[in-house]
Amino acid sequence: MAGGMPGEKARSFRPSVRRLLGLLARRRLSLLVVVACTVGSVVLTAISPRILGHATDIIFAGVIGAQLPSGITKAQAVQGLRERGQGTFADLVASTDLTPGVGVDFTALGRTLTIVLALYVVSSILAWAMGLLLNVTVQQTVRELRADVEDKIHRLPLSYFDRTPRGELLSRVTNDIDNLAQSMQQTITQLLNSVLTVIAVLVVMVVISPLLSLIALATVPLAVLATALVAKRSKPHFLAQWKNTGRLNAQVEEAFTGHEVIALFGRRDEVQERFDERNETLYAASWKAQFISGIIMPAIMFLGNLNYVAIAVVGGLRVASGSLSLGEVQAFVQYSRQFTQPLTQIGSMFNLMQSGVASAERIFDILDEEVETPDPLKPATPPSDGRGAVTFADVDFRYRDDQPLITQLSLAARPGNMVAIVGPTGAGKTTVVNLLMRFYDIHSGSIELDGVETRSMTRADLRSRTGMVLQDSWLFGGTIWDNIAYGDPTASREAVLEAARAAHVDGLVATLPDGYDTVIDEEGGGVSAGEKQLITIARAFLARPQLLILDEATSSVDTRTELLIQKAMVALRADRTSFVIAHRLSTVRDADLILVMESGRIVEQGTHDELLDARGAYHRLYTSQFTGPVDDVDAVAAGR
Template identity: 60%
Template structure:
């Protein structure tokens, strides 16, 4: 089997119990389904017994017709023994015949009609029970998806920094779909199978305790088979779904960056990575299905063994006159009915193990450490003026790697603060701390004198507009994308006004459907610069008190950049603005320019004063605009 598995289930029993606990809110529906299941099973297990009575009536009629009239059953049996036919007499002693009387077709027809009604009733009860169980399962999965969606909203940004996007998506989609399939296919069937085994076992003991004990001999064998095989299969199911997540993550990354993959000629490397991860998924899936698939033929062998034992012992009991042929016929049917649900329960082991493996992955996501909850009585600033102060702020992504230490800064309302510095200096981190995407390790950040750590995140972020270098558009019209951050019911006139201010209107008018042009989630039907303009228009329309621009003009041409700078000057009027920029030409008119290096502010001042000081800013400026000198 390729050696011992490398991935093992963390807690199969605990995850199973936790998954079943998700069914608690559906107790009422499941109780009704259980009652209907009991009714369906009761009717199903009664059927063979009644059908066996019809067999007895037919056999009694056949025997009675061959024995002359005028004698009782006892006299006829005594005559057979006197004639040396004692073994036949023993067999017929268990048959309720009347000498000289043939088959009572009326009685047989009545019995068959009852059997027909019983089986129809059992089918109806079973149908309704399956429908109710399906409803309960879909409600459970609906709530589980809601829990995952809400959890994703409560997770800190650091969680997503450490997880591949495709892996998270796989847990939220593939694994939950697998849980739904597992519950859908096993819950109703498991309930019916267990009830059937209990009902059939009761009928078997009613007919013959000896045959019932013979049938039960094979149960321990079945339990051992399921336990042994299941123990080997479960780790493979865990590996299968982990490999699925890794493969999805790779596909998502390669699809998102397919242009770069082609540009840098990495198709072969990408295909090789896909081949390896696909091979891992194939092997894990093959082992999981093959090992768990052994259960079905093994259980069929045990069922056939049980059938042989029942047939032999039952035949001997008929020969001794202890049982009627009809009872043995019913018992043979019951032995099949007993073995079939036992086999079904065993064969569902692969589904259950696969579902629990997926449940472990989903519960791992649900158990991930969340960002701290907002206080119920979180303070709110009165009228937000936009004064932001960093007071001895310290922060580090890794405990042993300091990034920002003892940083203090005060930004007055309406000021435009530009933050520059080399890559990794902490510019974007500063903004992330302001937005509370990360929490400060020391010190505090205040908005109009109120500690933002005490404010609710929703309240804080409602006053901040953000435009990032990486644009984000969703599947919808251009108008809907612009109005994304605005209050509901924003008029089309305001949307168009924001678009005109940010020079979006000029290219939207050239599109066939104008503002009703539908964008896909990648925004592939507009250019990169146009996507950036749409996100800038979105920030304009939201009218926040604080504006954060992180390389917001990096994807537009020089002419458009000049126009956007003019528009942003209007937007920044009366608002506090943080501008992160590498292109220093875009921040010359900033009120304050902060130069950061290694998490510290090494310089601050206006564009002219920093150039005059001939420090870090001047070196950055000269490096960016100095003309190369060519020597012969």
């Protein structure tokens, strides 16, 4: 989409909110206590101005009473004022609870103020308890949501990770969940408190003066209309903001991972330009989202100020006419502020609400992804003495329905055999391994391990019988010892040392000052590519699998290291079935069976000598590697 806008429309606000509330509803008891504390705090806060207005009446009555002569009744004072032509003042005195000649009753005033102070203290304690309990509830909910996402990620098929940039996924798991937690923490408290405050204050306002209450309510429809109009226009920009945040994270993660390649080919300016472009797109989406949603609060404040002026004017006239006391008008002015302030708060936090819902939708996208097909309820188990016999029978597979990749693939690997799979790039070699490991499920045909169909086994059982050494060796942050022991956490110290010696890691360790306790980072810093590969082979050796899969395990190392790796793999392959994917045909000369694949089919199979004598596809591959440069690549590829 132009300008970095998302290619999908923002979804409805309500379903996502209902789903979030459903997550919170898991802790109903905590929420009920939160609501009870909030109701108590709001009610006490709502009645306090009414009582404080009574204190104002006490002061006002004392001031007016002190101006009247003592020794007469209030009725006599009112009559005297009317006789002197002071009718307005007489109406005011008549509506005021006073005693002529008596000043301010400081005892009653002190008692009233003490009650107000106590109400505010108790209200604050309840508000503190509500905030604390709600914070615990929200954080526990987010913790469960984060655990649900983590669990879901482990159940997603490999195809999801193939089509989703790693930085985008990391952004959803970290940034979006953190943003959702912050939004829930800041908005739920205010929203609950604001709604209850509006209700409580409105009730008290109607009791004091229905007329002034109607004036206060006149601005509410305008505020709701303004909020709805602004929210409708800001929601797509919040979705774009977090979508572009994920894209930018993917860009940064990719650039940091491949910074050596970027520097080597002099593409820093291009990467910087692409970063600036996506950063600018994120800025534009964020600016629009915040600017548009930020209009809500000033608009509601403007309406509230108009409301305040109207109430002050009408209230003053009512006091002058004796319809209301000064304390009642003073209390109503406070209530009008308390009434409009929650509406302003709702408007001000609406951008947070929309930002949180936009992040929630991205998180729910992960939770709604289709998971791997479930394992059978009654899984089959290969015999305990199985040695890793593998059979492919008429296997068909395609990544996309309209693009067949592997068709009618059949092969048999006997226990203890080394099966090599060779062929040009894109022939389907690694796909065969992915199907064997059930990273992808086949569309038709069958794959059997020791006579048991792999789809009738659990994935965990199948993969526990398999060891893999990939072209891109993977090490995690930790010591060399930890990385080797990862193959079998229950292995004894002697078993780990034996695996290290078999993989020729002990020679590497002897050159390091900290030995096996040498710490390496996630990228394997401190050791070379070949040394990392030896460590991964030691890891596979320790696991002692029935099946061994070597996917281009020596393609990126030097000749000396390749010889060490081949020597280690010979020991590793002993007494187990192994599948070796290789471009270097020198590594598969001693294979028991070589499969030559082209376009998802096995076009030849046999031993090294048999395939050379056949002078077919394998002969062409071998010739291209060992008989010097090829002048006509197209001719070789076409078999001429």
